[in-house]
Amino acid sequence: MANKKPVFKPYYQHQLMAFPPTFDELIPADHTVRLVDKIINVINVEPLLNAYHIRGASNYHPILLLKVLVYGYVTNTYSSRKLAIACRENVPFMWLSGMSKPDHNTINRFRGVRLKHALRSVFEEVVKYLAEEGLLSIDEVYTDGTKIEANANKYTFVWKKSIQTNKAKMQKQLDEIWNYAQSVATVEDLLPEPPTAKIVSPESIQAAVDKLNEVLANNDQVDKKTKAKLHYLTKNYPEAIAKYKHQEEILAQRNSYSKSDPDATFMRMKEDHMRNGQLKPAYNVQISTSNQFIVNYTIHSNPTDTLTLKSHLEQHENSFNRPPKTLTADAGYGSEENYALLEQKQVESFVKFNMFDKQQNVHYNQKYPFAANQLFYHEQKDAYICPMGQSMEFVGIVKKRTTSGFQQQVRRYQAKNCNNCPLNGACHKSKDDRLIEINENLQRHKQKAHQLLNTERGISHRKKRCHDVEPVFANIKQNHGFRRFMLRGKQKVEIEWGLLAIAQNIRKKAA
Known part of the structure; x- marks a missing residue:
């Protein structure tokens, strides 16, 4: 039998073409x-x-x-x-x-x-183009957030607590030297109290250092150890407190930032490759989607989703001249401030509160029969009835302010004679008579949200949220390998995410 040779297609690398392809x-x-x-x-x-x-x-x-x-x-x-x-x-x-x-x-x-x-307007034009094609809705959106690592060094960090601790140590050491100076100097030589008594600032620190040098520097009664301390704080403290002041201005309401990207805050990353949930400099990316198209996006330095909704809604209004008609989000957004905001803007909201899923379970309510929300409220007496039938009467109103500046009003009700109650210890753990705090406005919002979330539309929106907004983050991170920003600074990070959002929408359109 003759040997058969393999057959190959012609290969002419340098073949000339009369009409080259375009x-x-x-x-x-x-x-x-x-x-x-x-x-x-x-x-x-x-x-x-x-x-x-x-x-x-x-x-x-x-x-x-x-x-x-x-x-x-x-x-x-x-x-x-x-x-x-x-x-x-x-x-x-x-x-x-x-x-x-x-x-x-x-x-x-x-x-x-x-x-x-200019990129924001380009993104908005792409969204409007897709909306005209009937591929997405600007009025019915699903909102969620994720944390994406910043292009910053995780070892060059600044922490608010560390600054406060160092300032307290500085003040303590100054006070100690000040008290020592009082003992070796005449009363006329020193101020009645140190300049750092009320506030620690570059001015007060400098004033304290100058006054201490005036009294102690040339005093023969001062021991060498105290003079060495005075020399150290004279050389370092004014510069250090000025540095702390600058860092606190950068921090504002945050707890940390990275020196290589001051806009990035240290956040706990779920997708960390070490799988130990370590803190890394990152940005909190918020998006609103419709049919897995990104309709709106905002970048935040705050790691908490609760505090991002206000500016996220404002961006939607700036982009499309109106807020969305319907917004669906998870329990991370279920705060009194957000419920009030959505109600004010007349947005139909399907937003869970933190205990919604647990309260759906009958066994959970049976497990905590003494919880405040399980107590009977007597409307005519304006009192709650404790498990033993005792009346918990109204004792006053307390106003609280959240970290975002939102003011809450809480009503307090207190029981009497809890010491001799057979349920003492099971009903509550306090040594005094039981005191409960009721936020009526938040309760009203939760009741409204509970009713809306359990309607047919509410159940439909809750189910759709999981496969509308969350797969968008999964696609960008997992399928397209974007887990870390390449640019530094919030403004440039917004540009980068805007390009990612446009790319996501075009990929979805192509699919």
Whole structure:
């Protein structure tokens, strides 16, 4: 039997063509790059064009650079250097850029500077375009947040508690030397109290140091150890307290920040590769979705979802001139402030409160029969009835202010003669008579939310939330490998996430 040889298709690497193929012929009709090109061409990019000045040398066209960046984020190419290489070697990028070859500095400068005030309008135009196509709804949204690691060093941190501890130590040491100075000097030499008695500031620290030097520096009665301490605090304390003041201004309401990106706050990361939930500098990314399209996004330095909803809704209003008609979110947003805000804006909200799921379980309510929400309220007496039938009478109103500045009003009710009660110890753990606090406004909002969440529409929205907004984060993080921002600073991070949001919407449209 004759040996059979393998058959190969012809391979002529240097074959000349009379009519070379164009890039358009090399790209399939249903390729995603064509959709990027089409959408950017039809939307209004006037704000982006206005970011350029008339004077100066010629620039690469902003639409060219925008298309390259958006398609780069669609294809998981986030690095400006890799994008510059793709414009020289990758056929879809070469077609999209019209054979232009912007370098990585041009691409990076365009992303970080030119898009600063223009990308939000580009994102909004893409959302409106998709809404006109009937692919998403601006009025019915699902909201959630996730934490994404910042491009910051996790070992260069500043903590508010550490600053407060150090300031307290400084004040204590100053007070000790001040008291010593009082014992070796005449009464006329010193102020009646140290300048740090009321407030620790650069001015008060400097005043205390100057006064101590005035009294102790040339005093022969002062021992060498005290003079060494005085020399140390004279040299270091004014500079240190000025540094702490600057750090506290950066912190504002936060508890921490990274020195390499002061806008990033240390947050506990679920997806940490060490799987130990360690703290890392990160941003809290909030999105609202519709049919897995991103309708709105905001970036926050605060790790708590509860405090992000107000500004997130304001951004929705700024983008589309009205708040959404319906908003669905998990229990992380169920606060009195958020319920009041949604009610004020007339948004139909399907937002759980923190104990909603547990209260759905009958066994849970039976497990805690003495809880305040289980007690009977006597409306005519304005009193709650304890498990033993004793009347817990109204004793006053307390006003509280949350970390965001929202004021709450709490009514207090207290029992009498709990010492001899047979349920003492099971009903409550306090040594005194039982005292309960009732926030009537929050109770009203919870009752309204409970009723709405258990309607057919409420159950439908609760079920849909899990597979509308959460898969968007999973897709960006897991499928497209974006787990850490490349740019630093909140403003640039917003640009980067805006590009990711546009890319997500285009990928979803293509699918």
